[in-house]
Each structure stands twice: as structure tokens, then as C-alpha cells.
Amino acid sequence: MAVAAPRATPAAQPVQRYKVRTGMFAWMLHRLTGLALIGYLVLHIWGLKSITNREAYNALITSYHAPIFKVGEFLLLGAVIYHALNGLRIVLIDFVGWSPNQKRLFWTLGAVAAVLFAVGGYPSLAALFDYLNG
């Protein structure tokens, strides 16, 4: 739980400053992608109520084929891949005390993520590309 920390004198330090290094950046991005994924999860579950009705479900899935949704799908994939790989890193540290060179690991996983992003994002991007080129 949070402990009330003695505050620096307001005049001397009006704004809390953080030094954003790789680990801090990884942590912030994990939280931000997590929040984005919860937002999508809520909309997704709520939308899929229509699964009990043929017309409503057809309309929902058709809306999933809108150009903007193809872009969103690609961004969603990026959030999922980052959150999954960084989460796996956290689990390995917590459970097996795995502590390799964290900075190198972070960027190595970044490269793995880029490959997954390219492969997984292909359907959305190819569809979008065909659409934009008629």
C-alpha cells in the first residue's frame, strides 16, 4: 500500500519529475496498452450481445470491415503484442527470478514484436491496401 511520503517543499519542486529510462518506459507503456485493451474488451463483449440475432450480428461483423476498423485492428494488435511480450518478461522475472541483461532483452523482444506485428497485421493492412487502390 502507498505510504505517505514527505513532500518536497512545493516552492522548490512544484512538479514531480520522472527520469524516463527504458525500464520506466516499458512500465508506462504496459499500463497504457493495458488500459486501451480494457476499453476494447468492454466494447467487444458488449457488442457481441448481438450474437443471438442474425441481422444484428451481420451488421456488427460488417462494421468490423470498415476502413477505420482495419486501422484500429492493426493498432489493437500492436497493443496486444507489446502487452503480451512485456507481461511474459514480468512473469519470468517474478516466477523464476530470471534476470538477464534487461535492456538488451527489452530491445530483443522489441524485434520479436515487430515480426509478429508484420505477420499478424498483414490481413488488415493488405485489405486496406487493396481498398485504397480500388
Add this chain to the structure above:
Amino acid sequence: MASKYGRTARSSAFQWFAHRITGTFLIFLLITHFWVQHFDRVTASISHDVVTHDQAETGVLPRYSDEAAAAVRASQARDGQRAPETPRVVPAQDSRFGQGDADAPGPTHPPAENAGPEPYDVLMLRLADPVYAVLWKGFNLLFLLFALHHGFYGLNNILTDYIRNDMARVGATALSWTLALVLFLVGAYSVIVAGL
């Protein structure tokens, strides 16, 4: 949970542990979900097609692969229902791409395309076989439970970090878990009654 520090109902050690377990499982659940919905040539709900909002207004549905169309025809023939479907009326090609007037007579798509399956038919492919239907429903219920627990536990970590007022924090926690419960019930209902 009892510990050497005495009984403490507020220990979230189990939740913390479960968060890691659900997170690891979710990777595999998500890969399967993603594969089935986007990559599988037969069952993918999201096809390699773009339908704009205007097209959707005129009743255009996404086109599916030939494999999906064949599987749907075979499934419907087996069930002896909706046999050789009447061609679906699709607006003329010109209006699909924003030229010409929207009232142009259709269909001008090739017949095979007009008879393409609807998204709902593709969904039902996975639920047609009773054994697979039960397996998929089990998979989706597990997926739903894990995703909601993982997501809302993580959300509560963030809420408790930033909400400094005790009452507001308790309120936010109660509200978020209530939302999670509602979503679980709504989602579980959708999964269970789908295709029945």
C-alpha cells in the same frame, strides 16, 4: 488468508498470483482467437474485404473466401435447410465504389459472389457440430473469465495507485468489479445461447 502476520482479508496474494497465470494463459487463448477469426480460410469472421459505412447502409455484407462459402453450402445441405440460396441482391459495382447513382439496378456481381455466406452463417460453421460447439463454448467462457479478471485486476492496480481518497478508491474498486461481473454475465449469456 492466514499468514504469520495474522488473518488478513485484504491480502491480494492470490489475485497477484492469478494475474500472472491468467496473463500467461491469455497469450495462448489470444493466439487461438486471432487465428480462428483472421487467418483460418474457412472460419474467419473477418475477411479480406473492406465495407464502408455507406455500403453497409445499402445492405452490402463482407465477402468470404471460396472455402468458407463451400463449407457453408455443405453444412446447409447436410441440415436440409436454406438449400440453394437465392442470389443475394448486391448493389451495382459502380455504387459500391462511389460512382454512378446508388439506385442502379443490381445485381451485377458474378452469381457465385451473390450467393456468398453471411457472417452469421460463417459463425455457425463452428457451432454446427455439437462436440465442437461445446468445446468452443468452453474455450470462450474460459477466455472471457480470464480476460475480465486479468483486465479488471490490472485496472484496479492503476486505480489504487492514483486515487488517494479512501472512499473514492473503495468506490472505484466496487464499481469496476461490478462492471466486470455484468460483462461476465452478458458475455457468458451470449456465448451459451449462440446458435441455440
